[in-house]
Amino acid sequence: xxxxxxxxxxxxxxxxxxxxxxxxxxxxxxxxxxxxxxxxxxxxxxxxxxxxxxxxxxxxxxxxxxxxxxxxxxxxxxxxxxxxxxxxxx
Numbered sequence: 898x899x900x901x902x903x904x905x906x907x908x909x910x911x912x913x914x915x916x917x918x919x920x921x922x923x924x925x926x927x928x929x930x931x932x933x934x935x936x937x938x939x940x941x942x943x944x945x946x947x948x949x950x951x952x953x954x955x956x957x958x959x960x961x962x963x964x965x966x967x968x969x970x971x972x973x974x975x976x977x978x979x980x981x982x983x984x985x986x987x
Contacts, residue, residue, distance in 0.1 A: 935982055935983055938982070941981050941982055942979060942981060943976070943979050943980065943981070947959070
């Protein structure tokens with residue numbers, strides 16, 4: 898009897914998941930607003946700080962994983978304060 902109840906619950910959960918997926922369709926990717934990188938970022942203070950690191954590691958992205966949310970928030974605040982030309986906030 899317990900196994901039957903578990904089976905019915907799992908089936909109901911699966912049906913609910915399928916129903917949620919059907920009713921909440923993903924939005925279309927097109928039309929999207931075009932975006933572009935800012936030209937001449939080497940003249941900014943952040944750009945000048947990054948130039949030697951980029952030159953030392955050609956072909957790498959510059960991605961740095963942060964350990965926790967506080968570190969990520971602190972990095973966002975510091976980078977926003979240092980920005981002089983624009984912010985890409987997504």
